[in-house]
Amino acid sequence: MDIADLGDRILRGERRALARAITLVESQREDHRAQATELLSHLAQSGRQSLRIGLSGTPGVGKSTFIESFGMMLIGQGLRVAVLAVDPSSARSGGSILGDKTRMERLSREKNAFIRPSPSQSHLGGVARRTREAIALCEAAGYDVVLIETVGVGQSETVVSELSDLFLLLLAPAGGDELQGVKRGIMEMADIILINKADGDLKATATRTCADYAGALRLLRKRPQDPEGFPKAMAVSAVEEHGLDKAWTEIQSLTDWRREAGHWQSNRAAQARYWFDQEVRHALLARLETAQAKAQMAQLDAEVSQGRLSPAAAAEKMLASLV
Numbered sequence: 001m002d003i004a005d006l007g008d009r010i011l012r013g014e015r016r017a018l019a020r021a022i023t024l025v026e027s028q029r030e031d032h033r034a035q036a037t038e039l040l041s042h043l044a045q046s047g048r049q050s051l052r053i054g055l056s057g058t059p060g061v062g063k064s065t066f067i068e069s070f071g072m073m074l075i076g077q078g079l080r081v082a083v084l085a086v087d088p089s090s091a092r093s094g095g096s097i098l099g100d101k102t103r104m105e106r107l108s109r110e111k112n113a114f115i116r117p118s119p120s121q122s123h124l125g126g127v128a129r130r131t132r133e134a135i136a137l138c139e140a141a142g143y144d145v146v147l148i149e150t151v152g153v154g155q156s157e158t159v160v161s162e163l164s165d166l167f168l169l170l171l172a173p174a175g176g177d178e179l180q181g182v183k184r185g186i187m188e189m190a191d192i193i194l195i196n197k198a199d200g201d202l203k204a205t206a207t208r209t210c211a212d213y214a215g216a217l218r219l220l221r222k223r224p225q226d227p228e229g230f231p232k233a234m235a236v237s238a239v240e241e242h243g244l245d246k247a248w249t250e251i252q253s254l255t256d257w258r259r260e261a262g263h264w265q266s267n268r269a270a271q272a273r274y275w276f277d278q279e280v281r282h283a284l285l286a287r288l289e290t291a292q293a294k295a296q297m298a299q300l301d302a303e304v305s306q307g308r309l310s311p312a313a314a315a316e317k318m319l320a321s322l323v
Helices: 003-011 015-026 030-044 063-076 131-140 157-162 183-189 200-219 244-261 263-287 291-305 311-322
Strands: 051-057 081-087 113-119 145-149 166-171 192-195 232-235
Touching: 003 015, 003 030, 003 131, 015 030, 015 113, 015 131, 030 131, 051 063, 051 157, 051 244, 063 081, 063 145, 063 244, 081 131, 113 131, 131 145, 157 263, 166 183, 166 244, 183 200, 192 200, 192 244, 200 232, 232 244, 244 263, 291 311
Parallel strands: 051 145, 051 166, 081 113, 081 145, 166 192, 192 232
Antiparallel strands: none
16 A cells, blocks of 8 residues: 555545545554554644544434534535544444444535544444544544544543543433433533524423533533633524534634633643553553463463462563563
């Protein structure tokens, strides 16, 4: 594979080249990992940056509908939009449905849109193992906004905040009980809470729910990366496309403030350090998958089970062999 040619095609905004590159970075083959690293290093010289928006929400809240309506609105304003949607993988078969393109039929037909569903492959955090690298590829391809849709609300969903410049949380009217147990953690990460389905018979309920969450947000400790009035709750309707323009205005306002205050740059620097740490951890775990390491683990496991070696001593011995 000619990595330089693939990189140049991505820089020209070719969607087929971008799709091929994401397949490359998602591959677990050693030769593909080397090629992916070379490609990302080549593209990093472009210096292009997109607005990265993470998005999560409770099941059935209408994330795909919202993304399609929101994406269509952004394209109507002359922007290019990439959607990285993470689908849950089956714990039994390892497979994923990957049906986001089907659910976003209008958006998938737009030439200025790119939709890529990826399997989570049991990776915790609501995102796929290589979502961060896929984002970098979309930025190099010249997309103005990259939307990262997680698999759905859970305690580990906040990992998406380590990938995005801004985190949106979608909730349904009167759906507060669905977030019991994870509410505080994910609400502390959310920059804007959007109460979706604020239409028809649910419009009044959505307004009350929005007020409830706005009150809850005021009780949370104010974060240094937020201007006055943030984080905030807003009511929107993805079906009627109501309130999406106001949400986009607030997103732009918050983004501009963070850029001027220096929080944008410091946030991305902190994210880079986080992913460096994660790469080191994953590389160490990968060493345990070699045949030699597995043989030594089996030997130490036998000594521990027979009482000849303590678990702590066996672990130290194993770790020493990896250095």
